[in-house]
Structures are given as C-alpha cells and as structure tokens.
Amino acid sequence: MTREEKIPVVAVFDVGKTNKKLFLFDENYRVVFERSARFTETVDEDGDPCENLDSLRLSIFDSLREVFAHPKFEIKAINFTSYGASLVYINENGTPLTPLQNYLKSYPKALKDEFYKKYGGEELFAAKTASPVLESLNSGMQFYRLKNEKPDVFKQVKYALHLPQYLSFLISGKAYSDKTSLGCHTNFWDFEKDDYHAWLTEEGMVEKMAPIMPFNHVSPAAFPGSSYSVGIGLHDSSAALTPYLISFKEPFVLLSTGTWCISLNPFNQQILTPNELNQDVLCYMQYEGKAVKASRLFSGFAYEQQTKRIAAHFNCDVLLFRNVAYKQELVKSLNTENLTTENWRSLPFEKRNLNEFENEIVAYYQLMVDLVLQQYHSTKLVLKGTSAKRIFVDGGFSKNAVFMNLLATVFPNYEVYAAHMPQATAIGAALVIHNVWNTKRLPNDIIDLKLYTPTINKN
Template identity: 55%
Template sequence: MNVVAIFDIGKTNKKVFLFDENYKIVWEKSVNLEETADEDGFPCEDIELLKNWIFEGLAEIKTLNNYVLKAINFSTYGASFVYIDENGKILTPLYNYLKDYPEDLIDAFYKKYKGKEKFAAKTASPVLGSLNSGMQIYRLKEEKPLLFENIKYCLHLPQYLSYLLTNEAYSDITSIGCHTNLWNFKKMKYHKWVKNEDIISKIPPLHYGKDIIKKDNEVAIGAGLHDSSSAIIPYTINFTEPFVLLSTGTWSISLNPFNNKQLTFEELQNDCLCYMQYTEKPVKAARLFSGNEHEVQTKRLAEYFKVPVDSYKDIYFDKKIISNLRALNFQILYPKKYDFDILKECPFQKRDLSTFNSYEVAYHQLMLDLVEQQVFSTNLVIHNSPVKKIFVDGGFSKNSIFMNLLAEAFPDIEVYAASMAQASALGAALAIHHNWNPKPIQNDLIDLKFYKH
C-alpha cells in the first residue's frame, strides 16, 4: 500500500501519521517529549530530542512491510526558529515564543520603522514580542552579534525538519507570512527592515508548498507547513463557496480565505492577523482565547457546585434554559455596552455563581457568554465578505450548546460542525498530493453536521 508520512508537531503532542491514497490514516504514533530550558532558564522545546524522535519514527516506518513510503511532509507550530551554521550545526536553543521580549528593544525597533501602527498594518502582525518570530532574529542580532555572524540560515521549525532529511534549506510562505513581522502584505515581499538589518542574507530562498524537494529512492519530501495554514487546506480543496473556518482548541481562530481586505490597525488591536495559504493567498484571521477561558470557568463551576470537572460533557442544549436566562438577563444585567473589552474578557468572569440554581443552568450561561464573544470575534473576519457557511472544527464542534447558539447567532449563514481526523496533518499530505498520489482527491474528507437556527 502506498503511503505518505506526515510529522505533525504541536507544542505538547508530537505525532506521525501514515495516510493511504484515499487519505485514511492507516498507522500513527504519538509522544509527549520533555521540555528543556534555554540559557535564561526559560522552558523550550528540546530540539535534539525531537530530532532523534523523528529519525526513530522514520526508521520504524521503513520496517513496516505492508506500506510503501512515497512521500514525507511536516506540519508544525509556528513562530519558532532554528539557527544553523554552514555545517548544519544548531547554534542556539529553540527559543519559546512565549518568552518575554525586552521592552526597550521593542520600542527602539518600532521607532526605527515608522511606529507600531504603520508597521503592524503593513506586516499584518499585531505587536506580540517573541510571538513575532522576526523579532527573535532581531534580538539575537542585537544581543549576540558574534553568534549572529555564525548563522548560515534561520529556518522555521517545519523547514528545519525538512532540512534534516534533504540537507537543503528553504523558507515557506505559510511560516514567513504568519505574524512574523517579516512580510510586507501590501507589496507581497519581505519588509525592507529585513534587508536593512542584513537578516535577508540569513533567510534561505522561498519554496512552494505544493512542490517537493527531492526524490531520493523515490521518496518525495515536502518543505513543511505552518500548522494553522495547513489545517485550512482540506476545506479550500473541498469547498469553493465562501466560508469561514472556526478552528477551536485553546484558541478559537476564525479563518476567512475569502476576505483579502487590508487589515486595519483597529483589527490588529482586536487580535486579528493574516495567515498565508500555501497558494500565497492571505487568510484573514481573528483569535479568541476561548478554549482556555472554558477550561478556567468549568473548573470554577466544578468547585462551586462540587461536581467532577468534566461534568459539562453530559450537558446538552436546552432551549428552555436558554430562553429563561435570556429573559432574566435582559431585565437586569444585560447592558449591551460593556465597560470592558468583550474580546479580552468573558462576561462570565463577572457573574455571581450564587444566582444560578444548578450547574446545568450556570454552564448554559457560560456558553451564552462565550458564544457572544465568539460572534464579536468571527464578525471581524466576516465583515464585508460574502460568507455562506461557517465550519466549526475542534473541541467546540462537539459541544451542542455552543453549536446551537452559534447557528442562532448567524441566521443568514449555514453553520456546520465539521470533523475530520487530524486537519493539519491531512493538509500537509494534500499540499503535495500531485507529487506522490495518482488518485483524484476524494470529496468526502470532511464529515459535516448541519445546525438549524
């Protein structure tokens, strides 16, 4: 059986999958690797451990007699650089994008390049410190100039993993184009600061996501993709009518591949950004920290009502509870204008739990509040575009309260819960489809469940 191997590297879970020619998963393995720390003691990915795990995984796949390995690709979390010298030796730890960034360095940088507002709008990158991976390179150059001199290439993590197997260094537009501060979305080329600071010489040439690097013994190897951009590929291949993908996990990210209007500074302040598709088209996106909020608040509810923390899994949408809560709220506590930022703070944080007579009622209220935030966030990317459908995947797609309330909130748009196994891994396999798979792509890759409003 011909297969493609995809290494799907998350912050927590590292997975490897084999997909057959119909894109069904036929073999998989996953692991959680121990973190290490950088020179400041800040936790970070242990790149050596990851490297060894990938080589072990490949060695194991080659011993499987039922499969013929035709291609390999990578999808990994973004905003992380590996710096190598001319012999391919790694020069620094894989710095964590959550690491604090020196304020004075940020201020000096933006001052030099026309201020935060203009710069952020051009690069479609909110000001996020280390989460703008270009700023990691800038910091290295300013703080460790000698080390910077020794760098032959800065490689985003997916491209480094590809380099391990091909010995060829490339950049990829999905990694470069995701809130890195490196790309000028207006001119569709690197922002001029990258040249001014002589960083351009350390960035290898761009490689197209659909192309492979080399066919050693008939194995095609992709250059790797940023996981958020990879996850949208199965949808753009299956659906041509304008849609928004609401990808839910720790973050809920609304992705609109049909909105190519330039980001405004106000949108950037509201946590909007652009991702780049592997076809070089921007995707407007809005982020909300709602999976995290759900976790925090369900713990709070479990403690208050003295129930197990995952009790919400047994609670289903109850129309009556919702209409009672709405009637109540409109009378007393529902001023539509909030005295806080609805996108940064969930209204439920301020609610007094003693006003709810059961866990079930309180949980319905939490979902009402989370969906209200979600509607604000998703509307930022729907704005002025002809969206006909919303597909929800990830955790909240399995939550009947969330799905019913969302369908109600968007009466003119069809709302679907979408499920498919491992969207970002599947996307990375589909990206290089024509390099390994002679069959046409099936149109049943995604299971849909429609929610009436």
C-alpha cells in the same frame, strides 16, 4: 510480503507544543498508522523553558526508522506541519546554533521600542506586516534580538528556518522558506508588496533567509538509496485550512477551535485597519500564498478554567459537561448583556457569582452563552466586507451541541456547520503534495458536515 503488496502511504509529522505525532495516510487519506510522543521541555541559555530540539530530532529519526522497517507500508513522501512562531538558526553545517526559543519568552522593552521607532511606529508597521505587536510571538523579533544581543552567533547563521522548514531540512538536507510560515504574524512579510519587509535588508537579514519555494515543492531525501519525496512543511493553521479550500469553492469562514478559537477567512484579503489590529485581528497565509484574515480568542483555555470552577463550586465531576444536551428554554432565561457592549473581549463569566445559579447545568449554560457572544464579535471581524455565508466549525467545540446551537442562533443569516475531519492539520500537509505520492484523484468526501439552524432570536 513483497514490495508490490505494500500499501503506498504519505508520512506526516504534526508537531504541536504538547503532542508530537506521526501519521501515515493511505491514498484515501485514512490513517493507517499513528505514533505520538511528548517531551519534557528543556531551558534556553537564559533558563527559560523551551522546546527540546534534540529530543524532537531523535524522535523523528526513530519514528522513520520504525515505519521504513514496517512490512506493510511503502513511504512515498514525507511532509511536516507545526507551530511556526519559533526559529531555528543553522550554521554552514546545518547545526542549530541556539536552543529553540519559546514564543512566549518575555521580550526586552527597550529593544522592542527601538525597533518600532526605527521602522515607522507600531501602528504603521503592524498594518504593513499584518502582525499585531506580539513581541516574541513575532518570530522576526526573535531574529532581531539575536542580532543585537548575540552578534557573534548572528554572524554564524547560514539560515533562519521556521520550525516546519527545519524539520524538512533534517530529512532532505535542503533549506527552504515557506510563505505559510513567513506570513503568520512574523513581522517578516510586507503584505502590500507581497515580499519581505524592507527592514530585513537594512539589518542584513535577507541573505540569511532560505530561498522561498512553492507549497507543493518536494526534494529527494538526503539519504542514499531513498526513493521518497520530502515536502517543505506548512504552518499548522494554514495546514488545517487546506482541506477546506480544496473541498469548497464558495466563500466560507473556518472557525478552528481548541485552546485558541481562530476565525479564518481565506476570502478576505483586505488590508488590516488599526482598529482590527487592536482587536487581535491578524493575517495568516494560505498554502497558495494568499492572505487569510483571522481573529483569535483564548476561548478553549477559558472554557477549561471555568468548567473546573463550576465543578468545584457545585461539587460535581467536570466530565459531566462533555455531553450536555441543548435546551432552548434554558437559554431564554440567561443573561445576554454583553452581546452589544464594547468590552466584548472580557469574558463576563469570569466575574459571575456562582451562587446566583440554581445548579451546575444552568451555570454551564451561562458560560456557553458568554463564550458564544464573544465568538460572535470575534468572527464578525473577519466576515465584514466579504460574501461568505457559511461558517465551518472544527475542533473541540464542533462536538459541543450547546455551543453549536448557540452559534447558529447568533448567526441566523449564515449556514453554520459542525465539520468533522480527523487530523485536519496533518491531512492538509499531505494534500498539498498529493500529486507527488498519490495515484488517485483528490478526494471530495473527507469532511463530514452537520448543519445547525437557529432556534431562538439572537436578541
């Protein structure tokens, strides 16, 4: 096969906590190649579990070698998307100085208290940075800890890179920062100033942050003779939102469902209030640098745990719940007591006695009612004060007929759609560098929508 006959493609590395994937997309954004890997975690210097950075680096190079040797494809560009709440500290030679710290790692209380006392208190600081107090999940706190606990290592840091930008650095040799990572509950970004928060200057950290580049910036590959372009990488939540922003101009909210159910409103740039911060509302940054108000629930995890509990109690297979049909009459008989209560963040089903339910399907329906009523409150937090009238749901719950019908019922004044777009996160990372590698126009048909309408009154 000659070079002219090869299919022009973009390669996207989509690096999650569990699965690390490589996709090749053709110019119509169809997946033409996919490779997936999972690594065993290693431990950091304290013995806490963390990402195996060496395995990840080797896997990326191995994957690229495979696709570059493939006779069918011509790689025109590469981009990256991954979780963003972890930092890679590189020295002058580009070598990581520490293991990649897990964002769930416990944080020293004394150091946390010292930081917030020094910089205006938790409430004021969180409002300015749109970052609830999340300890290690605020990546800026990881950097502050490094400076205080390991000053000798801190001195050697040339740049602190979020993971997507480190992955880009591996291929381009260029160290850059990206707003979608900097603006994601990091404690780094002052949303009022649209710049780094002053504490980084005071702590001597600003000079250790790589230059900020726009979302569509590309660099040549570091390897001689290479002709492909390398993007700077995107935070995964921002990448998943990108196809919707490109496809739809009228205001909307995206409910991205998985382990976390995150309501993202890219049309809400209002400053976070203390009340919102206390309810786990935060801001992400979309690819063009604008704030995205977001609220989070751990619903996917709760769903998994509670369906296992139901299956164990009724001695049935948990797979039974994958395709439960929606029955309106069944919903009317169930308990909706938490719709207007103040403690909506607690899932009632966790305390429900399963002996009260006639069978596993009735119990399952009650679980779904409880989850959707929680979701109603969570999503309402980001809808407030905006003109958005459409809710797009993607991810696992978008395929759940019970969840989708109930969600449409609790939001009767909104158009509620199940959105289907395979590999939305990876496609988002490809779309932002579309003009670099793709000769065709931006697509307008990559998202399939299914409208759900209310079936019973919310109350």
